[in-house]
Amino acid sequence: MSLLSLQNLLKSFGGLVAVAGVSFDVDEGSIVGLIGPNGAGKTTVFNIITGNYRPDSGDVVFDRNDITGRATHAIVRLGIARTFQNIRLFQNMSVLENVLAGCHCRANAGLFSAMFRTPRQRSEERRAVEHAMRELAFVGLEHRHDNQAGSLSYGNQRLLEIARALASAPRFLILDEPAGGMNEQETADLTELIRAINDRGITLLLIEHDMNLVMQICRKLVVLEYGAVIAQGTPADIKRNPKVIEAYLGIDC
Amino acid sequence: MNLARYARYRYFPLCLGGVFFAIMASIPWLLNEAGAPGSGIAQLDMLNKIGIYALLALSLNIILGQTGLFHMGHTAFFAVGAYATAILNTMYQWPVFSTLPVAGLLAALFALLVAVPIIRLRGDYLLVVTIGIVEIVRICLTNNIFGITGGANGIFGIARPVIFGLAFSSPRQQYYLIWGFTGITVILFYLLEHSRFGRALNYIKQDELAAAGCGINVARYKLAAFCLGAFWAGMAGTLYAANIRSIEPTSFNFFESVIIFAIVILGGAGSITGVILGAFLLIGLQDVFRDFSSARMLIFGAAMIAMMVFRPQGLLPARRRHYGARRYLGKFPCAVRRQCGAAYNPYAEDEGDCV
Numbered sequence: 300m301s302l303l304s305l306q307n308l309l310k311s312f313g314g315l316v317a318v319a320g321v322s323f324d325v326d327e328g329s330i331v332g333l334i335g336p337n338g339a340g341k342t343t344v345f346n347i348i349t350g351n352y353r354p355d356s357g358d359v360v361f362d363r364n365d366i367t368g369r370a371t372h373a374i375v376r377l378g379i380a381r382t383f384q385n386i387r388l389f390q391n392m393s394v395l396e397n398v399l400a401g402c403h404c405r406a407n408a409g410l411f412s413a414m415f416r417t418p419r420q421r422s423e424e425r426r427a428v429e430h431a432m433r434e435l436a437f438v439g440l441e442h443r444h445d446n447q448a449g450s451l452s453y454g455n456q457r458l459l460e461i462a463r464a465l466a467s468a469p470r471f472l473i474l475d476e477p478a479g480g481m482n483e484q485e486t487a488d489l490t491e492l493i494r495a496i497n498d499r500g501i502t503l504l505l506i507e508h509d510m511n512l513v514m515q516i517c518r519k520l521v522v523l524e525y526g527a528v529i530a531q532g533t534p535a536d537i538k539r540n541p542k543v544i545e546a547y548l549g550i551d552c
Numbered sequence: 553m554n555l556a557r558y559a560r561y562r563y564f565p566l567c568l569g570g571v572f573f574a575i576m577a578s579i580p581w582l583l584n585e586a587g588a589p590g591s592g593i594a595q596l597d598m599l600n601k602i603g604i605y606a607l608l609a610l611s612l613n614i615i616l617g618q619t620g621l622f623h624m625g626h627t628a629f630f631a632v633g634a635y636a637t638a639i640l641n642t643m644y645q646w647p648v649f650s651t652l653p654v655a656g657l658l659a660a661l662f663a664l665l666v667a668v669p670i671i672r673l674r675g676d677y678l679l680v681v682t683i684g685i686v687e688i689v690r691i692c693l694t695n696n697i698f699g700i701t702g703g704a705n706g707i708f709g710i711a712r713p714v715i716f717g718l719a720f721s722s723p724r725q726q727y728y729l730i731w732g733f734t735g736i737t738v739i740l741f742y743l744l745e746h747s748r749f750g751r752a753l754n755y756i757k758q759d760e761l762a763a764a765g766c767g768i769n770v771a772r773y774k775l776a777a778f779c780l781g782a783f784w785a786g787m788a789g790t791l792y793a794a795n796i797r798s799i800e801p802t803s804f805n806f807f808e809s810v811i812i813f814a815i816v817i818l819g820g821a822g823s824i825t826g827v828i829l830g831a832f833l834l835i836g837l838q839d840v841f842r843d844f845s846s847a848r849m850l851i852f853g854a855a856m857i858a859m860m861v862f863r864p865q866g867l868l869p870a871r872r873r874h875y876g877a878r879r880y881l882g883k884f885p886c887a888v889r890r891q892c893g894a895a896y897n898p899y900a901e902d903e904g905d906c907v
């Protein structure tokens with residue numbers, strides 16, 4: 300059964316058509332890779348799913364609900380979390396606080412319970428810290444909880460973004476170039492992490508230029524070029540597809 | 553002996569607040585003992601003024617310091633509160649103290665009305681619009697809007713607040729009222745700062761897009777910050793009206809907005825301690841420099857520029873929050889085998905700054 304279904308998405312910026320009729324499905328529990336050359340419109344597709352952009356036409360269906368054009372925060376609440384291609388952490392805040400941001404949508408203490416420190420507010424806060432530490436431990440950053448987010452290494456910042464996304468208890472996680480800027484060892488760790496996330500029952504959709512990583516972990520690949528899907532299928536199929544080789548992978552792949 | 557190390561101590565804010573308010577509580581007595589002329593009426597009046605500004609700056613701090621909204625129209629909300637109290641008291645004979653929540657609510661309602669259309673504006677645009685709001689409010693008041701604001705003369709003859717039969721009339725009683733209220737405000741705002749709500753405001757200040765991506769309803773939190781700040785400014789208006797007893801439109805001009813804004817920025821945006829220090833410095837020094845009032849603005853402007861260059865985060869920037877998360881270390885499983893081992897042995901490239 301498909302968890303996410305994109306139907307004929309169209310999005311243009313002025314005269315530039317960034318996404319030109321994209322349709323594909325993501326099955327529940329799977330790992331799907333979205334690949335394609337630079338400027339193909341991959342990030343734009345992500346931004347449409349998460350409600351950052353409203354498509355000119357087409358639908359985004361998540362778990363049989365049409366979520367097209369809904370507000371980003373409402374979509375997160377439904378269970379879609381994301382990371383950003385150009386890391387967007389809260390740089391001046393602590394690592395733990397960054398993850399607590401992810402917990403935000405799974406709690407509900409407001410203004411008054413904060414000012415009067417109601418027992419419910421206290422226990423909710425304690426649970427949020429515990430939950431955030433659980434996710435930090437999961438990605439291997441628990442000992443950094445008190446560091447400033449901006450002081451982490453590039454690779455660790457990417458992991459922190461993943462922890463923050465996981466803290467919102469998503470059913471569906473989308474990662475925009477998670478291995479970008481990582482060295483070989485870090486990428487190997489990331490592969491392990493993505494598998495572990497999937498083992499938790501979370502469906503993943505990821506953009507990635509590292510073909511090695513993508514071929515290893517994805518069950519299905521969708522190839523985008525000039526905003527259109529030129530191929531989709533299993534990694535093995537994609538590797539042999541002449542259109543994909545010409546557009547993206549190159550001859551020697 | 554290293555003061556900076558003590559400043560990192562978890563209960564430092566509590567100690568600092570306790571010491572500060574203990575000193576403040578004993579000042580009337582100290583002035584009396586020191587034999588200040590008239591039991592220090594002049595000094596107490598000065599401190600009352602500082603207290604009102606501290607309240608205003610604390611409330612603006614929620615909007616400007618915590619949420620990062622460039623709002624330079626805070627006197628508009630202050631004016632709404634002060635006029636609400638003045639009108640209800642002089643025309644409808646409401647006891648002054650009972651107008652306190654109404655003044656706050658009216659100011660918050662007014663904030664909601666003006667903020668809804670402009671809340672999505674960014675930085676400098678918001679600044680310009682909020683400056684406009686102050687001027688509109690002042691002009692409305694001067695032109696005797698609804699025929700109840702008394703025009704350019706304003707309203708006089710506001711009664712003293714009476715709480716449980718206790719009248720707050722002398723400067724000393726006013727002093728306890730204003731600073732008592734400030735003390736309560738500090739506690740409530742401190743608790744707010746250290747909560748889910750307070751963090752949400754900070755996330756928005758740092759990166760709106762990322763905050764929305766974490767499930768935070770950005771527009772709603774911004775509105776809430778605006779209304780809360782306005783509510784408190786409105787209540788400060790009540791205290792001001794009851795202290796000064798006659799109010800006029802010129803007390804709520806744009807320059808007052810600039811001063812409150814500067815208190816927050818110079819003191820330390822997002823820092824309660826910084827904001828209170830800022831109120832003392834800016835309002836206190838203004839009085840010191842009264843003799844050469846023509847140069848006052850020059851000094852003020854130069855201080856602003858110097859701060860922006862040498863210490864943009866303010867005199868006393870916000871502290872890091874503590875969560876007591878250490879107790880969860882080693883309790884939860886890790887997904888990455890190598891990271892688990894490596895985490896105990898921090899990477900060289902990380903310049904960790906553990907507190």
Ligand SMILES: Nc1ncnc2c1ncn2[C@@H]1O[C@H](COP(=O)(O)OP(=O)(O)OP(=O)(O)O)[C@@H](O)[C@H]1O
Nearest residue numbers: 312315317335336337338339340341342343344384
């Ligand atoms: N907000 C925007 N305004 C105008 N043009 C945009 C905007 N966002 C994306 N584009 C354009 O849309 C096209 C697709 O961009 P997108 O970021 O989706 O590509 P991508 O596949 O993610 O590329 P990369 O691999 O480099 O990240 C590009 O030509 C880009 O310049």
Ligand SMILES: [Mg+2]
Nearest residue numbers: 341342343384
């Ligand atoms: Mg991209």
